[in-house]
Amino acid sequence: MPRFHVRRSTLVEAPLADIYSTVADYSTWPAWSPWLVAEPDAEITISPKPREIGASYSWKGDLVGEGKITHLHLEPDESVRDEIRFAKPFRSRADVWFEIRQTHEGNLLAWNMEGKLPWFLFWMKSQMETFISMDYERGLKMLKEYIETGEVKAETRLHGLVDVEPVEIVGIRQRCHRRELSEKMPPLFQQVHDLLEQAGLEHGRGASVYHHFDCKSEEMDFTSGFECNAPLVDLPEGLSLWSLPATQAIRVEQIGPYEHLGNAWSAAHQFLRYRKLKENPAGSFEVYQNDPETTPANELKTDVYVTVKS
The missing domain is CATH 3.30.530.20 (START domain)
Incomplete structure (x- = not known):
């Protein structure tokens, strides 16, 4: 063995x-x-x-x-x-x-x-x-x-399988080792924000999409940016658009510092295995419910959605 x-x-x-x-x-x-x-x-x-x-x-x-x-x-x-x-x-x-x-x-x-x-x-x-x-x-x-x-100072709330409305997230797509995410993401959000502002485009809450995780290399393929408030006709150069039709996903609410966000993803995947569900290869995502620039770390709220195959 x-x-x-x-x-x-x-x-x-x-x-x-x-x-x-x-x-x-x-x-x-x-x-x-x-x-x-x-x-x-x-x-x-x-x-x-x-x-x-x-x-x-x-x-x-x-x-x-x-x-x-x-x-x-x-x-x-x-x-x-x-x-x-x-x-x-x-x-x-x-x-x-x-x-x-x-x-x-x-x-x-x-x-x-x-x-x-x-x-x-x-x-x-x-x-x-x-x-x-x-x-x-x-x-x-x-x-x-x-x-x-x-x-x-962190709390994980597993809400189980929920219906998710269509989602569109505009951002910058990159790859890095999973341990580098915390340093790679903040400047990406700023870049996306600046590009959208220069183009006169409004956006919603901050969000990140995880397209693929390589278990062997521990490399993440992800997009960080913002929810779209309205359909984008002309996408500013350097940005990409991720779309997801209405689907079902495992929702987990995480309250507290971002360093504990892994708890929410782990809880979602534990539920996935327990219910014998399969993750949708289209990608899973997290939505940041408040602004880390103005919100105390202990009060940050993040919704994690692990999409499942229908």
Whole structure:
């Protein structure tokens, strides 16, 4: 069976003891779990003494599946070593561990998973590593915020399958690695805004379309721009137009900083898999309900729409 190993890390502005005490305490996990954002009402069972060797954290739900993780070894202020066993959607086990140490850049927290895929999923090794890596990155962002501030200022609301009216988005199309999106997008919105203004064209809310994601290279093909308020007769040079007829999509509302937007996309795809739906290759999109220039980060609202095949 093919082995896989995923490792992601972040720097946390907190004492090593605080980092360790949070990670070792299963009672904190629901607050920063990258999976429970999709199904906060899933059944969670935590041992009475959640910070001891042998303590366990188990979950059961429609979207999150079923499984259990157990503390095997705890080294105060240094590491937490666990075993995770999945029951659904398929049976498997893996080793999970956290490393905590001081570096010249700050206090580092690393999250690892190592295991073997079931034989019937051998072809998914690369894809599985990418998806787990993305989950770990989302989880570490929330865990870092939780340790540093005592809470995660983000909320994910899954609305399920909804009808979507025809959509037209005008913008600039580019490709980049998914980790570069946060730096690539802001100047694109400004460029699109300036081009539309120069042409005397009105526009609606900010929006981005994701045309394709390559799981192997992690490259995104996307368009960032604005909703069209009226049909465009002459498109300014440098801009492209994306159109979508009336369709159905999985809608997820994300409230809070854009750095947590991945939670909404993950929730939508968890729902997609649960309902055994297929994503529409025409593209999926997100609409920014308010202006980040005038809205506090914690009050930002974004609607994510993952379109599905009819």
